Amino acid sequence: MxxxxxxxxxxxxxxxxxxxxxxxxxxxxxxxxxxxxxxxEPRPAVSVLGPWTGDEEESFETVLDRFREKYGIEVDYQGTTSLRETLLAQVQAGSPPDIAVLNSLGELTEYAHAGELVPLPDEVRERSPLPWAPELTVDRRKNTYWTPVKVDLKSVVWHYPDRSARRGAWCLGMGSGATSGWPGSDWIEDILLQRSGPAVYEQWATGELPWRSPEVREAWRTWGRLIAPGGSGTQAAAALANDFQGNDGKGLLAADGRGCAREHQGSFVRRLYGEDIAFVPTTEAVPELANGRNAYEVAGDMAALFRDTGSSRSLITFLTGDPARATWARAVPERNRPFFPVSVGAYGDAWANRAVEETLSGAKRLCTDASDVMPPELRGAFHRAVLEFLAAPADHDLLEGLLEQLDDETRRHHAQNAPWVPSVCAAPVGGGS
Structure with a gap:
């Protein structure tokens, strides 16, 4: 030396x-x-808080390993199923992660208006398409504060190819380790989108259309008729005791006398089944929802900067680039392959993977999950209302009471000038108009 x-x-x-x-x-x-x-000299480090655990965390770590090798920057990833509570505690303690990944646009909007988020670097902003990453006006300035790391398609019904998607009992499970009730809110959102169109859907998701409006009320009633035909609540009541993954973690879709034949769920459900699973749009599985709009509900895992450092900017830029996405796509079995806002090519031959990508890119309108867009308290009230509704889906008085409570909660947020996501629906990148 x-x-x-x-x-x-x-x-x-x-x-x-x-x-x-x-x-x-x-x-x-x-x-x-x-x-x-x-x-x-110690290596610079980036802390990341995200939703992926188990095999999903292992595949994400493969992407992070490539980043570590390329930039010489260490990454400390923490995965948790109690993301909202963990992040809120860290922010309140004054020690947020450098980057957090979460699916709630409503939470991200609150953090942005509270001054907790850093606007995205220009290169990342350009890779952050609508509807996943709308611009927010904070302190009279427009900026983009989060970017979709991976996305999922909703508005589809899964079934086995030798069984019709138009017949058979619905697979229903409202339980979840994170927030129970969201499989039901997904149903109501999709029904409203298909019956009333993206414009009405966006008005409702952004707090402008009352819950007791005819369109929203009819969406709940339509779901009640689907899951409780003839007024029987047996199947609906059973959903309260089921986890959305099946109580054995192997999925709800009927295989050996499970009692259901079709499932309304996002594209992530593929990981619970074999390669022979297929899907059709909800509008094909439920004839009364048929329309020519070619609109789909979508969800996503969004990355946001809580600390502005050179290392955190490098990582969020890396995660939104094609090399990182391609690495991630190759690092997992086909049934667990992630999807992205834009295609990075076909990695594998599973029919469902190709079909999901083609549906995302070929849609006329994509609309983000409405409950993900709502302020967190309203989102929680929506999920709880779904669970109460399932106790008696044919009880009109019960429904009116639940909708009134949700209207009251919405008014409370408006009275407090709580921030809302400004837009929900958009054409996909290079897609319809």
Whole structure:
């Protein structure tokens, strides 16, 4: 190792004591420089909080490994199923992660208006398409504050190819380790989108259309008729006891006498089944919802910057690039392959994967999950209302009471000037108009 040369000392004649002190100081300074040169410089690090655990975390770590190798930056990833609570606690403690990944646009909107988020770098903003990443006006400035890392298609019904998607009992499971009730809110959102169109859907999702409007009320009633034909609530009641993944974690879709034959669920459900699973749009599985709009509900996992550092900017830029997406796509079995806002090519031959990509890119309108867009308290009230509704889906008085409560909650947020996501629906990148 080459020792750094000792710095020169200023000449101070006549005073031997002063000269001796100066020489000692210079020697100590030289030793300090030598020690600094010998010490190994710590690698910069980025902390990331996200929703992926288990095998999903393992595949994401493959992407992070490529980043570590390329940039020499360490990444500390923490995956949790209690994302909202963990992030809120960290923010309140003044120690948020550098980057957080979450699906709630309503939560992200609140964090942005509270000054907790950093606007995205220009390169990332350009890769952050609608409807997943709308611009927000914060302090009279328009900026984009989050970017979709991966996305999912909704508005589809899964079935086995040898069984019709138009017949058979519905697979229903309202339980979830995170927030129970969302499989039901997905149903209501999709029905409203297909019956009333993207414009009405967006008005409702952004708090402008009352819950007791005829369009929203009819969406709930339509779902009640689908899951409780003839007024029987047996199947609906059973959904309250079922996890959306099946209580054995192997999925609800009928295989060996499970009692249901078709499932309304997002594209992530493929990971619970074999490669022979197929889907059709909800509008084909439920004839009364048929229309020519070619509109789909979508969801996504959004990355946002809570700390503005060179390392955090490098990582969020990397995660939205094609090389990282291609690495992620190759790192997992086909049935667990992630989807992105734009295609990065076909990795594997599973029919469902190709069909999902073609549906996302070929739609005329994509609309983000409405409950993900709502303020967190309203989102939670919506999910709870779904669970209460399932106790008696044919009870009109019960429904009116639930809708009134949701209208009250919406008014409360408006009275508090709570921020809302400004837009929900858009054409896909390179898609319809």
């Amino acid at each position: 080459n020792r750094p040369s000792r710095p020169g000392c200023p000449r101070r004649p006549r005073r031997r004591t002063g000269l001796r002190l100066l020489l000692t100081s210079c020697l100590l300074a030289g030793l300090a420089l030598a020690s600094a040169a010998c010490a190994q």
